[in-house]
Amino acid sequence: MSDLALDGIRKTYRTKGRPEVQAVRGFDLDVHSGELVGLLGPSGCGKSTTLRMIAGLEDVTSGDIRVGGTSMVGLPPQRRNIGVAFENYALYPPLTVAENIAFGLRARGKANRKERVADVARRIGLGDILDARPVGLSSGQKQRVALARAIVRQPDVLLLDEPLSHLDAAQRDTTRRELRHLQQELGYTTILVTHDQEEALSLADRVVVMNDGVVQQVGTPDEIYDDPANLFVARFVGEPPMNTVDGTLAGGVVRLSEEITVPVSTSGTGSVVLGVRPEDVVLTDAAKADATGTVLVYEDLLEYGLASIELPGVTERIVAQTPPGLDLAPGQQVSLALQRDRTYLFDTDSGERLR
Ligand SMILES: Nc1ncnc2c1ncn2[C@@H]1O[C@H](COP(=O)(O)OP(=O)(O)O)[C@@H](O)[C@H]1O
Ligand SMILES: [Mg+2]
CATH class of the missing domain: 2.40.50.140 (Nucleic acid-binding proteins)
Incomplete structure (x- = not known):
């Protein structure tokens, strides 16, 4: 597994006829190998844009992204070994759940495909529906298929954007625990985006709190809660506030x-x-x-x-x-x-x- 370095990354969206949007304004972060970092912030603060830049789905306006010391800037997504599960899962309707999960693997010709797929699927509660097609699945099940697909391909870096948002409360608790277990067992370097502070504080080794495109604080869950760097973090984290x-x-x-x-x-x-x-x-x-x-x-x-x-x-x-x-x-x-x-x-x- 590899470490991930974000070095002053910025994203300015420029759309003709519209004011420009500075979505991410100089993001610095070192994610250690095997670490799970929770990225927490209100809607629109630039979380998804940050992940999309790391994945290569969006160009950086400036700054550098390194995985294991190698710059990713300019590489297309398929040349970065980065697993992604985004909120809007894209599943292939004609394929079964098992085939959807194995999709990235097939392209890469990995051995022991079937066992790996079945193991990850079972652990996140999809063991009984491996032969089903996406059309009949609940949104929570579809989201877990996307999560399994990202996990099973053994990425250098795993990026999860609100990966549990479509699950109901009971499913979310069990899937969250199993996700953490898998991530630790497999040693994936992971960034998990959430707007749910409980999710960030309970899952992450360290939490990044972001607002309006700017990192407000980076720290362990205890540091964020007990030692907030500013009023934004103090008010954003904690329930009741x-x-x-x-x-x-x-x-x-x-x-x-x-x-x-x-x-x-x-x-x-x-x-x-x-x-x-x-x-x-x-x-x-x-x-x-x-x-x-x-x-x-x-x-x-x-x-x-x-x-x-x-x-x-x-x-x-x-x-x-x-x-x-x-x-x-x-x-x-x-x-x-x-x-x-x-x-x-x-x-x-x-x-x-x-x-
Ligand atoms: N493709 C785009 N073009 C223009 N503006 C965008 C685009 N994608 C996101 N934005 C804007 O960038 C800001 C950050 O968005 P986003 O990264 O999706 O935030 P979050 O994931 O934290 O909710 C928002 O103001 C959003 O409207
Ligand atoms: Mg988002």
């Missing part, structure tokens, strides 16, 4: 309102955004609290509860994760404390993390 509250930093405290200040270890002055995840907002005694507010809504989600709280003089509502079954009534007064080492500050203008 991180609370973010406007404030003013001065003299080692952040002032959130006339009466609420939170001590911080960051020096400096200016407009800031204070961030704290719902699980790090703790309901406590008034004596130990940072603030006291009013419960607006309480949701009991069985494993935990979520209280939406209004603080005096603060525009943003604060969501606190509580133990289950607290049954807080709307209008009830509660006091809350923010876990100090789990409270983040961001520059209001740039969104950059302040430390």
Whole structure:
């Protein structure tokens, strides 16, 4: 297997009569041999364009792509040994499932075709339909055929673009586990694109968070979650999302309102955004609290509860994760404390993390 290097790759789409689109704006990344990198970002941020450039389905506007040290730029897709499974699977209607999966192999004349196809198919839940034709399959089954086809051809690099998007929740969980198992066993260097943060955080060795064509942060799932580089990453990753509250930093405290200040270890002055995840907002005694507010809504989600709280003089509502079954009534007064080492500050203008 090979490592994959992306060196400042850019893509500008120029269509006559339309404003140009800078879809990818200088993407740097080294994917280690055998590593699974999750590429996460909102719709339209350039994820698919990035994969399509690596696969050779789209030219790079500038920058270099190397697999095992060899530049891929200018090589047609069939000369790059890259397996792709994209959201819009293209299956051959006259061929059976087994023949569709084996398609890339046949062209390459690989030995033990049948066994390999049957093994991968069985492991991702297609074992019973090897002789079926695509026309009768569900979209989830078709998508798994495309996934099996990409896996079975033993690529240097495996690129998966929302490969589980058409599966229902139960199928997705099992297929996700089996995909990870196969990827590790076969040692494929993999990039998996998803807009589903749970998928990225649970599957990937490292996660790349992207927005508007620009890489925001590269890190392990824990680093992305616990140590976000900027406000975009902080808000994008985490469910329910991180609370973010406007404030003013001065003299080692952040002032959130006339009466609420939170001590911080960051020096400096200016407009800031204070961030704290719902699980790090703790309901406590008034004596130990940072603030006291009013419960607006309480949701009991069985494993935990979520209280939406209004603080005096603060525009943003604060969501606190509580133990289950607290049954807080709307209008009830509660006091809350923010876990100090789990409270983040961001520059209001740039969104950059302040430390
Ligand atoms: N062939 C194309 N021509 C012009 N613009 C495109 C083309 N493909 C994608 N785009 C634009 O490039 C941006 C990134 O798209 P895409 O890579 O598909 O994002 P994602 O996969 O993250 O949803 C979007 O603004 C999209 O509209
Ligand atoms: Mg896409």
